[in-house]
Amino acid sequence: MKQKKSSYLGLYSIGIALIFLAGFFMLVIFGAQCYRSTVMERDANIKTRSVLSYLSAVVREGDSSGAVSVERDSVLGDVLTVRDGDSGYAFKVYSRGGKLLEEYVPAESEPDADSAETIGETESFAVTEMRGGLLMIDTDEGRVLIRLRSLAGDQYE
Amino acid sequence: MNRKDHITAFYIETLILIVVFVVVILMLTNVFQAARIESVRARRLSDAVILAGNVAEAVSWTEEGEDLLGVLGGEGGAELMPDGRGLTVYYGEDHQADRNGPYMVSAVVVSEEQGAEAESRLVTYEISVKDTQRGEVIYTLRTSVFRKGERS
Numbered sequence: 001m002k003q004k005k006s007s008y009l010g011l012y013s014i015g016i017a018l019i020f021l022a023g024f025f026m027l028v029i030f031g032a033q034c035y036r037s038t039v040m041e042r043d044a045n046i047k048t049r050s051v052l053s054y055l056s057a058v059v060r061e062g063d064s065s066g067a068v069s070v071e072r073d074s075v076l077g078d079v080l081t082v083r084d085g086d087s088g089y090a091f092k093v094y095s096r097g098g099k100l101l102e103e104y105v106p107a108e109s110e111p112d113a114d115s116a117e118t119i120g121e122t123e124s125f126a127v128t129e130m131r132g133g134l135l136m137i138d139t140d141e142g143r144v145l146i147r148l149r150s151l152a153g154d155q156y157e
Numbered sequence: 158m159n160r161k162d163h164i165t166a167f168y169i170e171t172l173i174l175i176v177v178f179v180v181v182i183l184m185l186t187n188v189f190q191a192a193r194i195e196s197v198r199a200r201r202l203s204d205a206v207i208l209a210g211n212v213a214e215a216v217s218w219t220e221e222g223e224d225l226l227g228v229l230g231g232e233g234g235a236e237l238m239p240d241g242r243g244l245t246v247y248y249g250e251d252h253q254a255d256r257n258g259p260y261m262v263s264a265v266v267v268s269e270e271q272g273a274e275a276e277s278r279l280v281t282y283e284i285s286v287k288d289t290q291r292g293e294v295i296y297t298l299r300t301s302v303f304r305k306g307e308r309s
Binding site: 009016019020023026027030034035037038041042044045048049052056132133134141143144145146147 | 164175252
């Protein structure tokens with residue numbers, strides 16, 4: 001009788017330990033899944049914000065008469081050029097190899113992707129100039145519309 | 158304390174431990190879930206800010222309905238309001254116009270004032286982004302546009 005009671009107690013202890021173990025494993029798995037999901041959302045958020053906000057900021061900063069233009073390169077596709085005042089230099093933004101690149105070079109020079117800085121990731125980069133000074137930039141992260149205030153007067157002429 | 162008392166005390170302590178363990182698991186589960194919800198909310202807010210900004214730029218560019226639909230709506234994702242004082246655009250997660258998308262962006266004229274120059278107007282729009290699934294407004298902004306000429 002005493003042995004039976006001891007075995008019941010032993011089984012009970014093992015059962016409790018197994019419950020704790022199962023609970024810990026479930027908590028770890030659930031926590032890891034939540035963490036992975038949170039990081040994925042954060043990364044997607046950062047990618048979208050960095051690319052689109054950067055494009056908007058660089059165009060707005062250089063928005064003066066004739067400063068913003070789009071060139072078509074046979075290899076790189078659309079190249080967004082934003083002249084830096086009267087310095088003779090310009091920011092050139094384009095996409096190559098799945099990356100959005102930017103370089104600060106003399107305005108009349110050809111783009112050199114090897115020396116450019118990486119801003120973000122995008123396979124597609126298309127810039128459309130609408131009449132009246134609206135710039136439409138399409139990337140993998142979405143579209144950003146920028147009205148060029150320096151050309152705003154053209155709309156009503 | 159005899160053996161029976163020892164066993165009883167052990168059972169009671171173990172049960173209390175299990176209860177505490179379950180409470181801790183529930184609390185941590187809530188924390189993880191709340192973190193994930195906040196992450197999703199942050200991304201939706203970022204998307205809403207970008208979409209609202211795009212609509213603000215578009216309405217400042219023109220008030221011609223067809224032009225607005227062209228740059229904002231693509232194929233069937235946008236519609237003008239019947240009174241002509243605004244428009245609604247539906248966007249998907251990828252910021253493409255999508256009537257079944259989770260984002261509904263509406264731009265409505267809230268005021269139109271006479272400008273300082275003759276035949277000029279100061280038009281104020283309220284642009285709001287709504288989550289179509291939850292029905293809650295995610296982001297709102299107001300923008301004013303100076304327009305020359307009468308409304309067409």
